[in-house]
Amino acid sequence: MTKLSIAERMAVREQRLREEAAAYGRLYGKLLPDVEFLRRRGFVIVKERGKLTIGGREVSADDLQAKAARERRLLAAAPASGTRAAAHTVNGHKGGDTVAVSKPRPVSAEARRVLSPVKEKALAGAALAAKRKADETSADLGPAPRMEWLPIGALEVDRRYQRQMGPDNWKHVNRIAREFTWLYYQPIVVAPKSGAGNATRNAMGGGAAYVVIDGQHRLEAARKHPLIETLPCYVVDAGDVARQAQAFVALNARRIGVTRLQRFWAAHAAGEPVALKIHRICTAAGVTITRSGGVLPPCTTIATYTIERLLPLGAATITAALQVLGETHGDRPDAFKSAPIFALVQLAARPGFDRARLVRVMRRADLDRLAGAAKSWRAENGGPLERALERELTKLYEAEGRGGR
Numbered sequence: 001m002t003k004l005s006i007a008e009r010m011a012v013r014e015q016r017l018r019e020e021a022a023a024y025g026r027l028y029g030k031l032l033p034d035v036e037f038l039r040r041r042g043f044v045i046v047k048e049r050g051k052l053t054i055g056g057r058e059v060s061a062d063d064l065q066a067k068a069a070r071e072r073r074l075l076a077a078a079p080a081s082g083t084r085a086a087a088h089t090v091n092g093h094k095g096g097d098t099v100a101v102s103k104p105r106p107v108s109a110e111a112r113r114v115l116s117p118v119k120e121k122a123l124a125g126a127a128l129a130a131k132r133k134a135d136e137t138s139a140d141l142g143p144a145p146r147m148e149w150l151p152i153g154a155l156e157v158d159r160r161y162q163r164q165m166g167p168d169n170w171k172h173v174n175r176i177a178r179e180f181t182w183l184y185y186q187p188i189v190v191a192p193k194s195g196a197g198n199a200t201r202n203a204m205g206g207g208a209a210y211v212v213i214d215g216q217h218r219l220e221a222a223r224k225h226p227l228i229e230t231l232p233c234y235v236v237d238a239g240d241v242a243r244q245a246q247a248f249v250a251l252n253a254r255r256i257g258v259t260r261l262q263r264f265w266a267a268h269a270a271g272e273p274v275a276l277k278i279h280r281i282c283t284a285a286g287v288t289i290t291r292s293g294g295v296l297p298p299c300t301t302i303a304t305y306t307i308e309r310l311l312p313l314g315a316a317t318i319t320a321a322l323q324v325l326g327e328t329h330g331d332r333p334d335a336f337k338s339a340p341i342f343a344l345v346q347l348a349a350r351p352g353f354d355r356a357r358l359v360r361v362m363r364r365a366d367l368d369r370l371a372g373a374a375k376s377w378r379a380e381n382g383g384p385l386e387r388a389l390e391r392e393l394t395k396l397y398e399a400e401g402r403g404g405r
Contacts, residue, residue, distance in 0.1 A: 016369045023376035031061055034068035041071050049382045143237035147187065149230045152223055155190060156208035157216045160241060169217065176221035180228075188215025188231060189247070191238040213238065213247045264304040265291060278307050281315050285322035287336060299326055301336035306386075310342065313349045320355065321345040328362035335367060339374070343390035347397055354401070361396045 027047055028035050035045050038054070045064070046053050052064055059067070165173075190210040210233070212219055222228045238244045267275035282289050288300045296302060310318055321344035322336075329335040347358060374388035381388075 012366075016366070016372075020372055020376070023373070027376065027379055031064060034065055038064070038068055038071060041075075043067075046379075048379050145234055145236045148233050148235055150190070150210060150233045151230050152219070152228070154209045155188075155212055155219055155231070155233070156193075156210070157219070158211045158241065158244065160245075165216075165220070170220075173217050173220045173224070176217060177224045180221060180225055185218065185232075186215070187234045188218050189213045189236060190215075190233045191236050191244050191247070194240050210235070211244060213244050259293075260305045261291070261293070261302055264289070274308060274311070275304075277311065277315065278304055281307065281318050282322065285319045286326050286330075287322050296334045296336060298333055299330050299336065301341065303336065303338040303341050306338040306342055310345045313345060317348045318345050321348040324348070324355065324358055324362055328359060328365070329367060332367070339371065339386045339389040340367060340393075342386040343393045346390050347393065357400050358397060361393070361400050365393070365396065 024035075025032055031052075038045055044055050052059050052061065054064065054067065190212050193209055193211055213236070219231070222231055236247065238247050264275055264278070268279055279289065282301065286299055288297075289304060290296060290300050290302050293302065301307075307318060321341065325336060325340060325344055344358070344362075347353065348355075370389060370392050371385075373392050374385055377391065378385055378388040
């Protein structure tokens with residue numbers, strides 16, 4: 001591969017910038033100056049499928065122009081350094097008022113006393129306050145819960161605050177019942193019914209004595225299972241509906257979901273065939289599957305879900321595509337993302353696939369430029385980014401074929 005001179009690289013970069021500018025011009029039209037100005041001011045503006053959004057909120061063209069005009073007025077009214085124009089109402093000031101920028105309040109020695117000298121220098125002001133807040137613990141643990149095995153008939157769901165069961169909920173219930181094993185089961189959270197008296201005695205004697213705060217899908221699956229009569233329950237002291245509803249919100253709002261990558265590694269550890277196959281494919285291609293997010297090192301991927309979707313095209317096809325990407329961009333961070341992998345595998349799956357031709361294309365390809373062109377096309381036409389990038393790469397591949405004949 002012949003290396004480009006500095007002048008040639010600059011020319012390529014300028015050409016790319018002109019193409020991107022033209023694409024943005026077609027996308028935003030007369031709104032482009034306002035869009036560029038607002039973006040410089042820190043606003044996130046997107047146009048997709050004909051809809052404009054600012055910070056995720058849909059706006060009209062007139063709204064955007066009015067926003068830009070207001071920001072220009074605020075900018076024009078901004079004073080010299082040392083003060084700033086208030087864009088939002090804070091402490092009684094109106095938008096456009098001038099307020100002095102004060103120095104941060106020094107942190108007292110008492111506030112720093114638990115930190116080492118090195119950390120004292122690293123943490124101050126807001127950073128120190130954030131650390132101290134993170135280290136806080138609750139002073140009141142509340143009444144201690146208990147574990148009990150309770151009859152299914154003693155449990156009921158309070159529909160005043162619990163979600164209603166729709167078709168998707170019942171599909172989930174059926175899946176739990178079909179795959180039920182105590183190894184996968186988590187105890188449900190319940191509370192004694194208000195006014196139920198001795199809840200345990202009532203439960204054993206028949207009639208619902210407990211309400212389910214968290215776990216109604218597991219309860220309904222257990223009701224359907226002919227071999228289950230009692231359930232392990234985590235019994236908490238929440239004697240009225242208000243406290244039960246508060247517990248329901250807290251339990252459902254504070255969960256951290258398991259990522260696809262975490263599910264992949266769990267499946268791999270469990271020996272599941274699909275996960276093992278994906279790992280073999282990547283290993284054969286010299287690609288490492290990361291265990292965390294962030295910037296991907298060279299020849300490292302996070303795209304296990306994309307590779308799983310591509311498995312019907314064949315392990316050999318996926319391996320070949322990954323090898324092409326490694327051969328041409330193996331020293332580049334963040335190269336092995338979902339979109340380029342998807343696009344390359346689709347090309348490698350074509351009848352009459354010419355590997356040498358694709359290598360020539362990829363050696364000359366600028367992945368950032370391809371991604372930018374794909375994003376511009378997708379913004380105007382919609383659809384997934386993977387398909388847009390496949391389209392851009394296909395154009396280069398076919399052009400190389402015509403030029404090589």
